[in-house]
Amino acid sequence: MNAPASSGARIVVARHIVTMYAELPRAEALAVSNGRIAAIGDLAEVQAAMAPGTPVEELDGVVLPGLIDAHLHLQRAGLKALDYLGADDGVDRYIDAMRESFDDDGPEHPPFADRVRALVRVQPLLHALGITGVVDPAVTIDEMRGYQETHRRGLLTMRTLAMPFLDLGTAAFPDVDAVIAHLDGTGVSTGFGDAMLRLGPIKVYADGEALKGQALLQEPWNASGYRGLQRLSDEDYERLVLWCAEHGWGVGTHAVGAAAVDLVARAAERAGDAVVPLRFQAIHAYLETTPEIMRRAAAAGVIASLQPSIIWHNGAGLRRAIGDRAESANPVRGWLDAGATVAFGSDGPFFAFDPRHLLWQAVTRRVAGEAEPLSLREAITIHEALAAYTTGAAYAAMAEHERGALRPGFRADWALWSHDPLETAVDDLRQLTVLRTDVGGRTVYTRET
Incomplete structure (x- = not known):
């Protein structure tokens, strides 16, 4: 298993983020701090919510809730x-x-x-x-x-x-x-x-x-x-x-x-x-x-x-x-x-x-x-x-107030997928790939290339 990455504050940017949160179904970026989502939205909004100089991590894929x-x-x-x-x-x-x-x-x-x-x-x-x-x-x-x-x-x-x-x-x-x-x-x-x-x-x-x-x-x-x-x-x-x-x-x-x-x-x-x-x-x-x-x-x-x-x-x-x-x-x-x-x-x-x-x-x-x-x-x-x-x-799982969606205050449990399942032809769903998984802002899996 990969050693967990640092759980320090950072901003994650992806092709897009599927939040499973009805008030904001899609986002561009999310910020992680202390194992939770500190902010989510477009990149400018998320950067404004964080301290200047917070590292930005750009990912090639689609982020979904864990x-x-x-x-x-x-x-x-x-x-x-x-x-x-x-x-x-x-x-x-x-x-x-x-x-x-x-x-x-x-x-x-x-x-x-x-x-x-x-x-x-x-x-x-x-x-x-x-x-x-x-x-x-x-x-x-x-x-x-x-x-x-x-x-x-x-x-x-x-x-x-x-x-x-x-x-x-x-x-x-x-x-x-x-x-x-x-x-x-x-x-x-x-x-x-x-x-x-x-x-x-x-x-x-x-x-x-x-x-x-x-x-x-x-x-x-x-x-x-x-x-x-x-x-x-x-x-x-x-x-x-x-x-x-x-x-x-x-x-x-x-x-x-x-x-x-x-x-x-x-x-x-x-x-x-x-x-x-x-x-x-x-x-x-x-x-x-x-x-x-x-x-x-x-x-x-x-x-x-x-x-x-x-x-x-x-x-x-x-x-x-x-x-x-x-x-x-x-x-x-x-x-x-x-x-x-x-x-x-x-x-x-x-x-x-x-x-x-x-x-x-x-x-x-x-x-x-x-x-x-x-x-x-x-x-x-x-x-x-x-x-x-x-x-x-x-x-x-008795966790509806902190997991299952990506929204401020929820735990930073998410996965980076190759493509968005919601925009994938049904018969192609089984060919999608998970590239990375984070639990509480710590990386617990990275796909080897």
Whole structure:
């Protein structure tokens, strides 16, 4: 990894800057001071806001806010990088290696030292894709220790919201009461931490995987009447949600099918005012979720944490399993129209995690192995897709007041792209290149020429 550059005050000038800030969508220059954006606008305005003689750095490219992957298993991604990459392998080889090792979940009980090594190895690979932050959606106790130690050593360059995962049904956490007792004894809750490492909502499962026929649907999967797998009873799930809401814990729920998302919506409606500040999430939420369910979940404040990668991989299999019922899978347009905050993630490294590919997928609705896209009624624009990776994901990461856009006072997390995704032909999105990435005004990745 490149040594971080100085974080001293400077002015950055680019071909143009995409701010994702509605009051100033485009800019010419931005000033960085003390890790934050001190000014942004045209060059003369920015220079006038800074001390005379502030260095000016001219860049050949387009500056975008740092992307935030709202559903990426960062530490596990790093452990797989240790297993599959050589010392000199970069992001292109990493992408290929993760696709080739799709069925390998990585080591289950790695040595603790490997957890730190894994994070140090994988961070620059993801910075090379313009990613400056992640929400890790299922952090075990051992993984949390790994994050904490990496942060303590000053080696964490990826801003991370860690969602604690207490695996219900195991010997350690046999039931909801055991989970509640553990959370009650920690003395912390959602939001604890700092700008680099923060606790998010807990992660729970309402149903299973769609390709295994486990998504909990309102209509039967087939003539047998089977509607899917319910991992938690209605009573237990709602009891856990209400306890969490009362005690400062958000809840992110793996809910693939419509009936599971409906359960999330009902519990969130009961949880009331706690849902928004604690960032309750419906995770995946992509199979036969009706407009009414989406509207109710959105009205209750539930974030739609969606992954274009999953439908890219699973689309063909769903068509074989349920035919035309698969066409509306991953209803991003539906969630946006319902008024939900949509946060894009990848479920990497187990699914495709290259944001260029996933921006393209969300716009085209193409799926692997199929000549025809899924129904374009659920397609979105490239601007909406980019917003889901920036402003929407920042909201899911509890950072909407300081990340996801480039505006005065926000953290100087940005990436230099070869071209502007918003002005690129859709089929060329996957060929764009990230040239440099900064986190808090410090350069954490530079593309070698």
